Amino acid sequence: MNAALIANFQACVAHDDDLWILGDFAFGRADDNAQFESWFHSLPGRKHLIIGNHDDEAVISLPWASTEYMAEIQDGEHSLALCHYPMITWNGARRGALQLVGQTLLYKSGDGRGSPFPRRTYPTASVTGMPSAVYPFRTAMRTWSSAT
Template sequence: MIYFTGDTHFGDPRVLRLDRRPFSNMVQHDDALIQNWNETVGSEDEVWHLGDFMSGRAGDCTELLARLNGRKHLIVGNNDPTTTTTSQGWESVQHYAELRHEGHHLILCHYAFRTWNQMGKKSINLHGHSHGRLKPLPRQYDVGVDGQDLRPVTLELLLRRKLFVMNGGDMDA
């Protein structure tokens, strides 16, 4: 299974205030995100993290990655320090990627695009950075934890949620 996430901001106390995450301290925050990740992602799964993984002051990135299930890829965000991008725990690190998955062409970047490659051919833009505050374009999804119940999500779940909203909350419509 392939999962997508972003904007975890492990060890970054700003998210408690700016994003109003429901934790009284960073230990609770980080423990909850690790638990949610590991409840969702299996050891053989693949995770694409779309940026802003952890604060440079939060400790050893390799140790944190070892606590998280799955094979992990990083799409670099604006708050990813060198200690994160050079960690040994990543399968790959890049600023942008394109994938074919479940019959869809996916465009992955930390930032939401106004236009993207093969947009006219129904490609999908997955991004982070906006913490669930940006009104998306069609076929554009913010996979950051703030808009995804603080856990990684599958493409299938993103598409199903969109269909649910488009059908006025009726999955059978």
């Protein structure tokens, strides 16, 4: 699966593109650092990390162009709020800004509730490793999550 994800990135991300990883770049043991570095250097583009809950020091210390817990970027006319976790609201949410998240957990409890926040909807875009998911964005910036 890792090889397929890397191949998908290589097929559609150019070396001068900005690639935003929305957290959980890799999950493993401390002795997996060489594998993390191999995956990192196999990906094209200027790589930015939005730190996720599974990104430990081995991942954060890779030579990212930037590491943040949250970022606000502009993609053409689109304002984007990037975070590993979904937020109920974000800067510009009522003015058309989109939220892109790396991890969306839906809970199914015994009483049928499907969300940790009952009666709430999430106006977010959860972009996962498929290149077609970035179709609405016009510029060379491509954004999607690693393996979560």
